[in-house]
Amino acid sequence: MQPYEERLTAPRSWWFASVLVGVAMALILLPFGTLPLLGGLVGGTAVAAVVTSAYGAVRIRVVAGSLVVGDAKIPVSALGDVEVLTGEETRAWRSYKADPRAYMLLRAYIPTALRVTITDPEDPTPYVYVSTRHPEELAAVLDSVRQSAA
Structure with a gap:
């Protein structure tokens, strides 16, 4: 990992x-x-x-089988599909496509982001929106952690 x-x-x-x-x-x-x-x-x-x-000063980490985004710590087992967002899709998901129940680590000065669905039925949060400068790398790490946990 x-x-x-x-x-x-x-x-x-x-x-x-x-x-x-x-x-x-x-x-x-x-x-x-x-x-x-x-x-x-x-x-x-x-x-x-x-x-x-x-x-x-916000940190994004994948550590001990969890995605840690700011104050949120989400186990990888509760994560679903990962979508890399760039350009217009990034703007769309932080504006008119955004769900008010979503957890959003939004930094408008970062042009790329990652959207990760939450699969836990007990959690009302539909997805996590994470502004990141390296969305492909974060998506790859989440996929590898999910595969190693399975």
Whole structure:
């Protein structure tokens, strides 16, 4: 079995936007003097960077017979068909084709995704939508783990 681990991170432009938030805070605090200006620059940038990092730092793993996507841990035995999504299909499944009951690890800045159906009759979740930069590799690992478990 080949392990799989991917860490989704925010794009570089978001980090630049964090600096711009700091500059905006500095400009807001400019009338109060130099020290508040520097505090606004450092504090605004730090808060925006923490928010960017928290949103962007998501891990996707296949470990110990489970697909771990963010906070969700789904046993491979409960997974059904795997569909690699690219281009228009990715946009369709995160918008008008989306089911509100689905578990979606959605990152709009990642153009590819994987849709995995859930076969557990006790679980109301119809599928898992996972934004991933390597959907073919993740699909292959899930298939090999499923075959080795059978």
